[in-house]
Amino acid sequence: MNKKFLVGGSMIGMRVTQTLIPTLREVPAEADTVSHQLLLRAGMLRKVASGIYTLLPLGYRVVMKIEQIIREEMNRAGGVELLMPIIQPAEIWHETGRWDVYGPEMFRLRDRHGRDFCLGPTHEELITDIIRNEVKSYRQLPLLLYQIQNKYRDEKRPRFGLMRAREFIMKDLYSFDKDEAGLEVSYQKMYEAYCRVFKRCGLDFRVVEADPGAIGGGETHEFMVLADTGESKVVFCTSCDYAANVEKAPCDPQIIPSEENPRPLEMVATPDMRTVKEVADYLGVPSHQLIKTMFYKVDGEYVAVLVRGDRVVNETKVKNFLGATSVEIASEDEVMEAFGVPLGYAGPVGLQEKDKIKVIGDHEVRYLVNAVTGANKEGYHYRNVNTGRDYQVDAWADLRVAGAGDLCPRCKAPFQAKRGIEVGQIFKLGVKYSKALGATVLNENGKEVPIVMGCYGIGVTRTMAAAVEQNHDEDGIIWPPSIAPYEVVVIPVSHRDMLQVRMAEEVYQSLAAAGIDVIYDDRPERPGVKFKDADLIGYPVRIVIGSRAVEDGLVEIKWRASKEILYKSKEELVPYLRSSLERSKNNCI
RNA sequence: CAGGGUGUAGCUCAGCUUGGUUAGAGCGCUAGCUUGGGGUGCUAGAGGUCGCGGGUUCAAAUCCCGCCACUCUGACCA
CATH class of the missing domain: 3.90.960.10 (YbaK/aminoacyl-tRNA synthetase-associated domain)
Known part of the structure; x- marks a missing residue:
């Protein structure tokens, strides 16, 4: 894991007085869902317009960490990152017919010459355009190209903060293969990569079979973070590993036996x-x-x-x-x-x-x-x-929606139903876009064939919201360590006790020097304020330096998730944190 | 898109029904004192085009009209 990549440099640590963390005591009126409220209150997010947000320093760090995990897993699976524009010309969308199909969901704009453009809601058209121009031979395939950037959908009704926003960050990877067998391989790679991504993000999720819907194509899976507030409903088998969106799950008729004879109408x-x-x-x-x-x-x-x-x-x-x-x-x-x-x-x-x-x-x-x-x-x-x-x-x-009690199509055990937040989806697109846009290669036999495509998306900002939705308590957020804005916060109880301050400073420096992702709460605030903020923001580990620490040299370590408290000497601290944080970040893989 | 609600200090809100001094509270912010292991207490302050535009009136945050923004519900069960 390359932490140095993070802008702001976790290697050098951070002081609360140096950055901007505007926490709120009260719940802003605009927010109704837990994740939205907590992200606002923890000083990670501010609204600019309906469905459009600024990510403040802390929120942006979370996003960068999620992005970094995604990058590492996409790269591990053979993906290559590129960057495409947000503004896209209408012409390419006319070619696939989606300029008209997309409707009012698409943000449209015009340049000074009257040419039509849109803010990209997705990038199938653009990426396929590149491929059709640059790839001519099956020898250049397979290719897995991805981008992480802002996308735009003018939602009818933006809501739930980052959950359904009009501007959001997505990772999209597109796979290009010479045939169906190749697509199968790419799809499997992505399936596994996605599981790793969400595990590493510390999320409790399920992979479910879904309906391909408007995007077209064949097989598709959705990655759902389980949370009671989720917008989607999924069913999963209580005995095998089958799981599906309720829309997709096939239903056998459940006949309620009747002894009656037909009576007159x-x-x-x-x-x-x-x-x-x-x-x-x-x-x-x-x-x-x-x-x-x-x-x-x-x-x-x-x-x-x-x-x-x-x-x-x-x-x-x-x-x-x-x-x-x-x-x-x-x-x-x-x-x-x-x-x-x-x-x-x-x-x-x-x-x-x-x-x-x-x-x-x-x-x-x-x-x-x-x-x-x-x-x-x-x-x-x-x-x-x-x-x-x-x-x-x-x-x-079969025309009905499945629910708890319906039977698994594989093993006939009853389904359980849960709510989930869709954070990722993988599709086998087939040749829909490559045919429409003429993206073809010559195969081994010198025959021109359309490239077989897949597309694989992860909602980065939505994943962040889903993580909060799934990991919080009455005091605030409980970040999984791998995506926490900082892993450790150091708090001196009294900012006027120079012994405490000096020791806190020392501890902070030593953690930063050891490469631990640490923030030092050096504000001249009362301890209660700093404790409340630490809980609200949800740093996984809190280190408090009080009079006790000064006297016996043992610093207090409290884990946000388990509320476990333990004491370590300064010498033990770095090795302890290093190994326990590493363990808590990796135990999910 | 349909229906509802809201818009007053940085945040949460009161005032509006029944028009009339200088527009309020709590939190936050600033200064001082105090306090120092879970949002300390006291004191003194700063901070407002009352969403925008028009109208009625001697007089509008308040009444009327228009617009805008935000928000909720619905758009899935007949």
């Missing part, structure tokens, strides 16, 4: 009962006895999707099943206009014939006996609805 009044819960309670039936009918606009055409009342429609599966490019939920007005039924009273009975729309149902719905569903008439539902007799569908498919 019956319309019942359900005034003002719209939601599944309301209707189920009103009629005294369990919610899984209901058929929920959801309307979507799929490539401009309406489609009705049926799932059991206790299930959630999985738009990704709907989209994939229909081979559609866009799936949008219909608005209340659209449903009213197209079907003349207010939300809450739609059902499959007669829907297909009357409105001539496509109806698809989740497997589970098929097995319902005497189900309840909307009667397509305001204020009424049907009871005793049965598949085949009362309604037909165009197809049955």
Whole structure:
């Protein structure tokens, strides 16, 4: 590990009075999530505009440490770093068609000559442009090129501080191979490199199978830092190592056995009962006895999707099943206009014939006996609805979102569900961009073939936020040592006791000289202030020099995470810290 | 994008309903004394285009209109 790389030089240490660490006693009104609050309060971050932030010295050190870990692991895997511009010309985006596809998420600007540009939300186009111009032969492959820099997305609603910002730092690596087999190798390398990166960052994470979505291509994995505040939901098997995004995980139908015989269809009044819960309670039936009918606009055409009342429609599966490019939920007005039924009273009975729309149902719905569903008439539902007799569908498919209790597709053990923060994703892009942009090589047989690509991203600033989200207590942040802004803080209890100050100074100098990443709190503040700040900022190790230390020569060492306190002589200090910090940074690898 | 909220000192907020001295508090900041192992206590200070623009009025932080910014909720269950 090359610490000298860090700007600011951890070799020389730092004094609190020399830098800027504006900690806040109160929680700023603008922040609602823990990571956002703590990063602001710990003096690491300040907002400039919605979703746009300044990283103060301490915050920037964390970012640099994460970047450095990423660099080392990308390089270890054979990656080579380069730098691309933030401003990108529109032309290249027109070539792949993404200038129009990207929509309002893209920051656009114009130069004085009226030429269109954008602030790069990603760099597939640019990197592929370089490759198509410079790489002509399979002999030049494989290539793994990466960059770490700011990216821009004009989010509809930036929130959660660094978690969903409009300007953020990303590492993107692009792999270029002559064939699918090569891509497989590159992908595996990245998979392993990513695991190492997040382990080294000291994060509790899971790798999950995900849906490729808009970016296109084949296999993809997401790297999720587990945290209750995460935006994504993942399921993982309790017995094997299978894990997946809830959108992706396949679901077997879970049939609830019924002894009943089909009874005659019956319309019942359900005034003002719209939601599944309301209707189920009103009629005294369990919610899984209901058929929920959801309307979507799929490539401009309406489609009705049926799932059991206790299930959630999985738009990704709907989209994939229909081979559609866009799936949008219909608005209340659209449903009213197209079907003349207010939300809450739609059902499959007669829907297909009357409105001539496509109806698809989740497997589970098929097995319902005497189900309840909307009667397509305001204020009424049907009871005793049965598949085949009362309604037909165009197809049955797996269309719901997985959850805890669903069964693992590999070993049939039940899933557990958790929330996570997506900090990385790896994709097999295939030839989508290389074809669109004409990035080809001549292969061994002299035949021109499109380069097979992969892309691999890590949200650096988001990783920082995720680390805080996962590692904090009521007093503040608890940085994993490998990404802490400083590893050790030295605090003299009394700034007026010259013996203490001299000893603290000595300890600080010796740690800095030994290459330990140390900061010295030399402010003429009361001890309580410095202790509070140390806890808030979350330095892994705190060294306090008080009267006791002056008298018996033993300095107090307190670990932020475990709250463990121990005492060492000045001579023991450096070796102790060196080995224990090294251990705590590496034990995750 | 739809709906709601907020905008007054560096930060957290009060004042606005019912217009009327010199616009307030706590924290932070400055100075002094005090204190010195978990945000010390006291004293004295500095600090404000009351988001911006317009209107009503003898008089606007306060009422009206417009704009802007920030923020929350929703945009996933019918």
